[in-house]
Amino acid sequence: MTTNRHDDVIEVTDLRRVYGGGFEAVRGVTFSVGRGELFALLGTNGAGKTSTVELLEGLAPPADGQVRVLGHDPYRERAAVRPRIGVMLQEGGFPSELTVAETVRMWAGCTSGARPQNEALEMVGLARRSGVRVKQLSGGEKRRLDLALALLGRPEVLFLDEPTTGLDAEGRQDTWQLVRALRDEGTTVLLTTHYLEEAEDLADRLAILHEGRIAVSGTPAEVTATQPSRISFELPEGYFLGDLPPLAELGVTGHETAGRTVRLRTHALQRAATGLLVWAERAGVELRGLDVRSASLEEAFLGIAREAGAQRGDGDAGGVAGAKDKETVA
Amino acid sequence: MSAVETRAVGARTVTTTRAGRLAALARAELTLLMRSKGTLVLALVVPLVLPFSARQVTEGMELEEAGLSLGAVLLTAAIGFSLLFAVYSPLTSIYVARREELVLKRLRTGELNDTEILVGAALPVVSIAVAQSVLVAIGCAVLLDTGAPQATHYTVLGLVLGLVLSAALGALTASFSRTTESAQVTSVPMVFLSWLGSGIMIPLEVLPDRVASICELLPLSPAITLIRGGWTGDLSAYDALGATATGVAWTVLAVYAVGRWFRWEPRR
Numbered sequence: 250m251t252t253n254r255h256d257d258v259i260e261v262t263d264l265r266r267v268y269g270g271g272f273e274a275v276r277g278v279t280f281s282v283g284r285g286e287l288f289a290l291l292g293t294n295g296a297g298k299t300s301t302v303e304l305l306e307g308l309a310p311p312a313d314g315q316v317r318v319l320g321h322d323p324y325r326e327r328a329a330v331r332p333r334i335g336v337m338l339q340e341g342g343f344p345s346e347l348t349v350a351e352t353v354r355m356w357a358g359c360t361s362g363a364r365p366q367n368e369a370l371e372m373v374g375l376a377r378r379s380g381v382r383v384k385q386l387s388g389g390e391k392r393r394l395d396l397a398l399a400l401l402g403r404p405e406v407l408f409l410d411e412p413t414t415g416l417d418a419e420g421r422q423d424t425w426q427l428v429r430a431l432r433d434e435g436t437t438v439l440l441t442t443h444y445l446e447e448a449e450d451l452a453d454r455l456a457i458l459h460e461g462r463i464a465v466s467g468t469p470a471e472v473t474a475t476q477p478s479r480i481s482f483e484l485p486e487g488y489f490l491g492d493l494p495p496l497a498e499l500g501v502t503g504h505e506t507a508g509r510t511v512r513l514r515t516h517a518l519q520r521a522a523t524g525l526l527v528w529a530e531r532a533g534v535e536l537r538g539l540d541v542r543s544a545s546l547e548e549a550f551l552g553i554a555r556e557a558g559a560q561r562g563d564g565d566a567g568g569v570a571g572a573k574d575k576e577t578v579a
Numbered sequence: 580m581s582a583v584e585t586r587a588v589g590a591r592t593v594t595t596t597r598a599g600r601l602a603a604l605a606r607a608e609l610t611l612l613m614r615s616k617g618t619l620v621l622a623l624v625v626p627l628v629l630p631f632s633a634r635q636v637t638e639g640m641e642l643e644e645a646g647l648s649l650g651a652v653l654l655t656a657a658i659g660f661s662l663l664f665a666v667y668s669p670l671t672s673i674y675v676a677r678r679e680e681l682v683l684k685r686l687r688t689g690e691l692n693d694t695e696i697l698v699g700a701a702l703p704v705v706s707i708a709v710a711q712s713v714l715v716a717i718g719c720a721v722l723l724d725t726g727a728p729q730a731t732h733y734t735v736l737g738l739v740l741g742l743v744l745s746a747a748l749g750a751l752t753a754s755f756s757r758t759t760e761s762a763q764v765t766s767v768p769m770v771f772l773s774w775l776g777s778g779i780m781i782p783l784e785v786l787p788d789r790v791a792s793i794c795e796l797l798p799l800s801p802a803i804t805l806i807r808g809g810w811t812g813d814l815s816a817y818d819a820l821g822a823t824a825t826g827v828a829w830t831v832l833a834v835y836a837v838g839r840w841f842r843w844e845p846r847r
Contacts, residue, residue: 306688327692332594338689342681346614347607358603359689361594 257281258406258437259288259305259318264314266300274300276461277314284453287428287438292458293554297555298441299339302410305439318406332361335404337453339411339441341395345384349375349394352383353401360402368485369397374423388415388437396424400431410438413447425451445546457553464536464553469546471513476544476552477502477514480521493507499524510538518543600691608673612703615688618672620706622665626711629664630656633780635647645784650723652782655807657715658738659779662745662799667706668766670701670749675762678753683843697837701746710747712738726740729812733819737805740826744798747833769798778803798833801826 259282266275275297282288292298304311307323307330309560310351318322324328342353353370358361373393378386386394392415409428410482413421419442428451432438442448443530448455449469456466465472482491496504515521522541529536630637630653637652670706677683677700686696719725738808748769752815756762774780777799783791794800808822810815 269684308684308687316670328690331688331690338681338685338688340681342677342683342685344607344611344677344680345681351607351610355603355607356689358606359595359600359686359691361690 251386258284258286258319259439260317261301261305262315264301264304264316265312266297266304266309273312273460274461275304275311276435278348278461278463279314279432280456280463280466280515281474282437282439284437285435286453287430287432287526288442289452289455290439291443291445291448291455291457291550292441293443295460296458297461298458299410300461302441306334306408307331309570315537322338332402333397334406334408334536335402337395337399337407337412339414341391341398343391343394346382346484348380348382349386350379352394353379354400356398362403363401364403369401371420372400372427372572389417389420392416393420393424396427404436406437406464407439408437409561411441411443413442413444421447442518445550448545457550459553461564463554465549472549473544473546477516478518478521478543480513480515480518480525480539480541482511482525482536482539485532485536486512488534493523494528592654595690597695601699601702604686604691604696605702607655608700609703611673612669615618615662616712622669622707623715624710625710626657626661627715629660636780639719640781640785642782643784645782646805647782647784647811648723648725649720650725651807651811653723654715654725654810655803656779657719657741657742658771658806659684659777659803661708661711661715661787662691662741662802663770663773663779666701666704666745667749667752668770669704669845670746670767671752671756672759673704674750675756676759678842679758679845681844686717687843693841693843697746697750698842701749704746705742705746708742709738711815725810728810730809730814731806733809733814736808736823737802737807737826739825740830741799741802742806744802744826744830744833747837748798749829750837750841751833754837754840757846762827774796775800778807782807796825796830801829811844 259386261278261280263280264275265273267273278297278301280288288525290301303309304388305318307318307327310324318330319333319392321329323334341381347355350366350371352467353366357366357369367376367379371380372557374426375390375393377395378390383394391422396409399409407428410453413424416424425447428438428440432451439445440451450496452469454468456463457472459466465475478565484506490504490506496513499513499515500522501513501515503514505512513521513525518541534542535570589769610841618778627789628686632654634649634653637649637656640652640668642649642652674683677686687693691699716725719814720727749766751797752766752769753762757764775796776794778794779799783794783800786794793802804814843847
C-alpha cells in the first residue's frame with residue numbers, strides 16, 4: 250500500500266523512549282499512517298505499544314526521534330493538536346463518584362465541537378446507564394464510557410489503546426463495528442491490541458512491535474505472507490520419510506519429525522498438499538491426523554516472538570554487537 | 580450505533596475557551612466535593628469552630644500589650660484555618676485521589692492544559708475559603724466589633740497570596756504522597772507549622788523577637804501578617820513590603836516547584 254507523504258496524518262521517525270530508571274521501552278520506531286487509514290500496533294505485553302502511543306498522544310516527549318500528528322509536534326504544540334484528536338487510554342481515569350452523565354458533561358465542556366452528550370452515549374450503548382456512578386460500572390462499561398469520550402469531539406485522528414480489553418464477545422463486536430464506521434467516515438485510527446483477530450479484521454496496515462522495535466509491518470496479508478503454511482500428519486506404518494515424494498519438488502521449505510508425526514512448512518500450500526495427497530492415494534495409505542493450515546497472523550506473531558527470542562540469545566552470547574540491528578522485514 | 584458523523588474539514592465548530600474548560604472541570608470537582616462528606620464537613624466546620632473554641636487560650640495572651648484586639652486575632656485565626664483546612668489539606672487529598680484514579684492522566688489527553696487542570700480542581704475549595712473569609716469577617720465585625728478593615732488592600736493581597744500559596748503547597752504535598760491515606764500524614768507538618776508558627780493561633784507579636792523574626796519567614800506568615808495588619812491598620816509600609824516580598828517569594832517558589840515536580844501519574 251502506498252501513501253502520499255502529504256496525506257500522512259501520523260509520522261513517526263526513529264522514535265525512542267527511555268524511562269526514569271534507564272529502561273528503553275521504545276528503541277527506534279518508524280512508521281506513518283495516512284489519512285483515513287486504520288493502523289494497528291500489535292505486540293506482547295511489554296513490547297512498547299503503550300509507550301509508543303503515549304508519545305503520539307503528546308503525554309510525554311520522546312527521548313529521541315520525531316513525532317508529527319496532523320503536521321504538529323503533539324507534545325510541544327499540544328493546543329494545536331488536542332482539539333482534533335480523540336484519545337482512549339489503556340486504563341481510563343474517571344472520578345468514581347461521578348455519574349456517567351456528569352462525566353460526559355465535564356468532558357464535553359473541555360471538548361471543541363462536542364457532540365450532543367446523549368448521542369455520544371448512544372454510540373457506545375451506554376445511554377441507559379447515564380445516571381449510574383462510574384464506580385458501579387462493569388469493566389466493559391468503563392471501556393465504553395472511555396470510548397464515548399474519545400469520540401465526543403468528532404476527532405480526525407483517534408488513538409485507541411487496547412479498546413476491547415475487558416469487553417465480552419458482543420461488546421467487542423459492537424466496538425469493531427463502531428470503529429469500522431468511523432474509519433469509513435474518514436477518521437484516521439491508530440489502535441493497539443493484543444487480539445490478533447482484531448488487527449486482522451480491522452487494520453488496513455499493522456506493525457508488530459517486539460521489545461521496543463518494529464519486527465514486521467505491512468498489510469495483514471503481507472505480514473501473514475512472511476510466514477509459511479503448515480501441513481502435519483502421521484507417517485503410515487512401514488513408511489519412512491524417504492518414501493514421500495522429494496520434498497523440494499513439493500515446494501516444502503522445511504520439515505521436522507517427532508515420532509511418526511511429520512510437520513512440513515511451505516509457501517506453496519496447494520502444490521505441497523496436492524502432491525502429498527496424490528502420493529497417499531496412489532500408495533493406498535491413509536494419512537492419520539492430517540492437518541493443513543495456511544499461515545495466520547497468529548503464526549506470524551508467534552514466529553516473530555520466537556525468532557527475536559533466538560536472536561536475543563545470540564546477542565547475549567556475542568556481547569552487544571547486535572544492538573544496532575534494524576529489524577525490518579516485509 | 581448509527582449516528583456516526585465526523586467533523587467535515589473546515590466546518591465551523593464551537594471551540595472551547597479557557598473559562599469554559601475551567602468551569603466544566605470546577606463544576607465536576609464541586610459535585611465530587613459535595614459527595615465527599617468527611618472532607619466537606621472538615622473544610623466547612625473546622626475554620627469556623629476551632630478559633631473560637633480556643634478562645635480561652637487567646638484571651639490568656641497579653642494581646643493589648645502587643646496592640647491587638649481579640650476580634651482581630653480570632654478573625655485572622657479563622658481565615659488562617661480556612662487556608663489550611665478548606666484549601667491546603669483537602670486539595671492535597673484531591674490531587675492525590677485524581678492522580679491515583681488516573682483522572683489527571685486522562686485529563687491531560689484532552690484540551691485542558693496542565694495549569695488549567697490544577698486550577699480547575701482547586702476552584703471549589705478556594706471558593707469555599709473565600710466565602711468563609713467573608714462570612715467570618717462579617718461575623719467578627721458584628722459580634723466582636725472588629726469593624727471594617729483599615730487597609731483593605733493589604734488584607735485582600737494577603738488573602739490572595741495565602742490562597743495561591745496554599746493551593747500550590749497542596750499540589751506539592753500531593754507529589755510526595757502515594758495514597759489519600761498517606762496524604763493525611765504528609766500534610767500534617769505544614770498544618771502544624773503554620774498553625775503554631777505563622778501567627779494563625781499565636782500572633783507573632785506576642786512571641787520573643789528572635790523567634791518571631793524566624794517565624795515571619797514561614798510560608799503562610801506573610802499572608803497572615805498582611806490580613807491582620809490590613810484589618811488593624813497597624814502595619815507600616817515597610818513591614819507590609821517585607822511581608823509581601825516574602826509571600827511572593829514563597830508563592831513563586833511553590834508554583835515553580837509544582838511545575839517541576841508535580842506527579843501526574845501514579846508511580847509504577
